Amino acid sequence: xxxxxxxxxxxxxxxxxxxxxxxxxxxxxxxxxxxxxxxxxxxxxxxxxxxxxxxxxxxxxxxxxxxxxxxxxxxxxxxxxxxxxxxxxxxxxxxxxxxxxxxxxxxxxxxxxxxxxxxxxxxxxxxxxxxxxxxxxxxxxxxxxxxxxxxxxxxxxxxxxxxxxxxxxxxxxxxxxxxxxxxxxxxxxxxxxxxxxxxxxxxxxxxxxxxxxxxxxxxxxxxxxxxxxxxxxxxxxxxxxxxxxxxxxxxxxxxxxxxxxxxxxxxxxxxxxxxxxxxxxxxxxxxxxxxxxxxxxxxxxxxxxxxxxxxxxxxxxxxxxxxxxxxxxxxxxxxxxxxxxxxxxxxxxxxxxxxxxxxxxxxxxxxxxxxxxxxxxxxxxxxxxxxxxxxxxxxxxxxxxxxxxxxxxxxxxxxxxxxxxxxxxxxxxxx
Amino acid sequence: xxxxxxxxxxxxxxxxxxxxxxxxxxxxxxxxxxxxxxxxxxxxxxxxxxxxxxxxxxxxxxxxxxxxxxxxxxxxxxxxxxxxxxxxxxxxxxxxxxxxxxxxxxxxxxxxxxxxxxxxxxxxxxxxxxxxxxxxxxxxxxxxxxxxxxxxxxxxxxxxxxxxxxxxxxxxxxxxxxxxxxxxxxxxxxxxxxxxxxxxxxxxxxxxxxxxxxxxxxxxxxxxxxxxxxxxxxxxxxxxxxxxxxxxxxxxxxxxxxxxxxxxxxxxxxxxxxxxxxxxxxxxxxxxxxxxxxxxxxxxxxxxxxxxxxxxxxxxxxxxxxxxxxxxxxxxxxxxxxxxxxxxxxxxxxxxxxxxxxxxxxxxxxxxxxxxxxxxxxxxxxxxxxxxxxxxxxxxxxxxxxxxxxxxxxxxxxxxxxxxxxxxxxxxxxx
Numbered sequence: 001x002x003x004x005x006x007x008x009x010x011x012x013x014x015x016x017x018x019x020x021x022x023x024x025x026x027x028x029x030x031x032x033x034x035x036x037x038x039x040x041x042x043x044x045x046x047x048x049x050x051x052x053x054x055x056x057x058x059x060x061x062x063x064x065x066x067x068x069x070x071x072x073x074x075x076x077x078x079x080x081x082x083x084x085x086x087x088x089x090x091x092x093x094x095x096x097x098x099x100x101x102x103x104x105x106x107x108x109x110x111x112x113x114x115x116x117x118x119x120x121x122x123x124x125x126x127x128x129x130x131x132x133x134x135x136x137x138x139x140x141x142x143x144x145x146x147x148x149x150x151x152x153x154x155x156x157x158x159x160x161x162x163x164x165x166x167x168x169x170x171x172x173x174x175x176x177x178x179x180x181x182x183x184x185x186x187x188x189x190x191x192x193x194x195x196x197x198x199x200x201x202x203x204x205x206x207x208x209x210x211x212x213x214x215x216x217x218x219x220x221x222x223x224x225x226x227x228x229x230x231x232x233x234x235x236x237x238x239x240x241x242x243x244x245x246x247x248x249x250x251x252x253x254x255x256x257x258x259x260x261x262x263x264x265x266x267x268x269x270x271x272x273x274x275x276x277x278x279x280x281x282x283x284x285x286x287x288x289x290x291x292x293x294x295x296x297x298x299x300x301x302x303x304x305x306x307x308x309x310x311x312x313x314x315x316x317x318x319x320x321x322x323x324x325x326x327x328x329x330x331x332x333x334x335x336x337x338x339x340x341x342x343x344x345x346x347x348x349x350x351x352x353x354x355x356x357x358x359x360x361x362x363x364x365x366x367x368x369x370x371x372x373x374x375x376x377x378x379x380x381x382x383x384x385x386x387x388x389x390x391x392x393x394x395x396x397x398x399x400x401x402x403x404x405x406x407x408x409x410x411x412x413x414x415x416x417x418x419x420x421x422x423x424x425x426x427x428x429x430x431x
Numbered sequence: 432x433x434x435x436x437x438x439x440x441x442x443x444x445x446x447x448x449x450x451x452x453x454x455x456x457x458x459x460x461x462x463x464x465x466x467x468x469x470x471x472x473x474x475x476x477x478x479x480x481x482x483x484x485x486x487x488x489x490x491x492x493x494x495x496x497x498x499x500x501x502x503x504x505x506x507x508x509x510x511x512x513x514x515x516x517x518x519x520x521x522x523x524x525x526x527x528x529x530x531x532x533x534x535x536x537x538x539x540x541x542x543x544x545x546x547x548x549x550x551x552x553x554x555x556x557x558x559x560x561x562x563x564x565x566x567x568x569x570x571x572x573x574x575x576x577x578x579x580x581x582x583x584x585x586x587x588x589x590x591x592x593x594x595x596x597x598x599x600x601x602x603x604x605x606x607x608x609x610x611x612x613x614x615x616x617x618x619x620x621x622x623x624x625x626x627x628x629x630x631x632x633x634x635x636x637x638x639x640x641x642x643x644x645x646x647x648x649x650x651x652x653x654x655x656x657x658x659x660x661x662x663x664x665x666x667x668x669x670x671x672x673x674x675x676x677x678x679x680x681x682x683x684x685x686x687x688x689x690x691x692x693x694x695x696x697x698x699x700x701x702x703x704x705x706x707x708x709x710x711x712x713x714x715x716x717x718x719x720x721x722x723x724x725x726x727x728x729x730x731x732x733x734x735x736x737x738x739x740x741x742x743x744x745x746x747x748x749x750x751x752x753x754x755x756x757x758x759x760x761x762x763x764x765x766x767x768x769x770x771x772x773x774x775x776x777x778x779x780x781x782x783x784x785x786x787x788x789x790x791x792x793x794x795x796x797x798x799x800x801x802x803x804x805x806x807x808x809x810x811x812x813x814x815x816x817x818x819x820x821x822x823x824x825x826x827x828x829x830x831x832x833x834x835x836x837x838x839x840x841x842x843x844x845x846x847x848x849x850x851x852x853x854x855x856x857x858x859x860x861x862x
Contacts, residue, residue: 003658018658018825019658019825020624020823020825021823036624037624037626037658038624038625038626038627038657064822064823065823066823066824066825066826068658094794094795094824094825094826095794095795095796095820095823095824095825095826096823097821097822097823098821098822100822101822114818114822115619115623116619116620116622116623116819117623117822119620119623119624119625120623120624124623125579125623125624125625128579128581128625129579131580132574132578132579132580135580136570136574136580139567139570143563143567147563148556148559148560148563149562149563149566149567150559150852151633151650151851151852152852152853153648153852153853153855154585154633154648155598155609155635155647155648155855155860156860157860157861167586167600167601167602168600168601169598169599169600169601169609170598170599170600171598171647171860172637172639172647172857172858174860176860178586178600185852185853188546188547188853188862189547189550189852191547191548192546192547192548192550192551192555192556193451193467193468193469193550193551193556194469194550194556194559195468195469196469201632201633202582202585202632202633204586206603208603216586216602216603217584217585217586219582226469227434227449227450227468227499363525363526364525364526365526384861384862387545387862388547388862389526390528390529391495391528391529391531391532391545391548392451392452392495392496392497392526392527392528393497393525393526394449394450394451394497394525394526395497395525395526420582421581421582421583421584421616421620422583422584422616422619424584424586426603427603429586429587429588429602429605429607430588430815431619431815431818431819
């Protein structure tokens, strides 16, 4: 006898169904059970007189226990669930559930302690079905363009962002770190002649941050392309990616996302590109907000929200690129724009959050070394990284995009925690 | 002007080409350069009289420097490379290479220090193109079957294999570990009702092992399926996966793999399943090898090689499943076969190496707790893990497969190191 998913159950077939007990309703002569698996629910009817042992066992059983029923379904027009009723001839109790320790009204922290019980809700599983789809489409985009997918080491001897907020570990007696990004290694791939690479993986940030957009273990897309000289080219590429992913996701899940998450995916015709300096003029002109000269190195969370409001209202896009940041405000490896204090770095914002960051990199050894020193870092500490640029390295650039953030924004979730299977933060190491 | 890949260069088009200088040959009136990018090589011809500055710059330039040429190709029948010669009208030197510190005869360790230079060889890039393809096909297999792709935390408070050989780190003042496998979390997904999940990611093993098949940072496929009761079903699934991946890879890369790696991909009609106990009878009967009673809990590396020899010679398969291990020799979470000391665990071997390990898991709380104690582990230490089984958990099973090992065997590489982008081992934390 074959086990069938509940969605596939047809009348008058001898099969097995297996799932959780959602409801038990005991009547005088019959016990009704709503059994649930990942594909749906079905009503199981047990006549007490015909099946006394089964009836006894079921009536003693707790909700959320797992049971396997052998039998067949019959048509039952009055039953709202599929118009079917399953009549079992035998059963196995697979797992008896203790009382479920969380409910709708439980605190968020307790729900996270019992994350696997929270994930049993259909809405939660749907999130991860959508996430699976989004990641598959991201990968499809790059595979079609013949990118190589790399997996860079996550344990490393050097820190890509200068050493702050990294997790340290003992590596066979040596000091090592968990990587904050694949930055150095995707640049290494450029020096290896790999030309076009991407990676989708986990990165680690020891920030003591409790905001709704931070996680200690972030899941990101990174890509890097060689022989590329302008950040406009990089933004073109990222724009194509994002529009492809949004369009595909809307087509496959748009209606469900609207129904379950009450938000509509909007695919922009064009993602606007606004220079950082122009953001501040826009804030003043459209919102009467004046930003101090000294705070014009980047957007703060309020500024990110405001420029997204502007983009949505006036430029018909929930996504926006911010470009031409001052070189001093970006990572040392960002290439400067010739004859300017600004650099070829950019961010992409989506519904008020920064979701990605990209740049053309400085690939010339001497200038890169200078820029490291300009950023107040001792270039001797970057010796291993600098080696990548000594033996011929093509110009290149790339992007890092936070997938947890992208999913959270796509589904209009309050916090990044809700888009992650098991979240990690400063006070969260369980389950 | 557009940059073209060398493979796409056509005569009489104004374009840009960009790449590494492979060779410089200076003649009396002309300088010939072989320029290489990720798609191939082309000959560049610079007439000294016409282009004195360019000629001067090129004649001073070192091999492996990166140059960008503007110009067009002309037909040149005598030229073996594509029958074309590129005639540049201008150039940019992107990156000047210092003398390359490795060569064919350099020691393996020094080559690994300069891994990115080693990776410049066409053979190396091909490996990672194949690896990209293999992983894409693995993913395709599961996505078609509507599996959810999960990403489990890599920083955890508990150790899946009991605490030996893990990397420890300080997590905001708490003791934490890098996961050795997603075992606990894919089981958690089963308790979450996710039903069918897979993950492709990195895991960490602090073994002081210097063999050709070990790495401190392993890249693995894991999958787990609920409502499944027999390990035969799991092996059926894994067999379908492996045959699909091998067949597709052979079709796409078979000829190149034969030419470059001198090995032929053979797709078995059926992957044999041999009980562990029968291996020892086979060793005696076919090879005159007697294995002591006390060593019959598992196969050692010699035994793995021998049973693969047997499978290849007598059963026409380079892959073989070993099944029915004694329960005491497998992880505590493995389900026992009713009425036997053996369990529902199995390994898959490929060309002499174990590449995967799978099992039906014990999902019943009380029995699982007992098995933990039987394995000499204090079940109190497994409290958080045991929680997953308290509130209703379906029967389930799954497999973990080492992708680094699979690629190494597929391409007949000597060591796992050769299949990994940047290797990590006890004495290897760089680059």
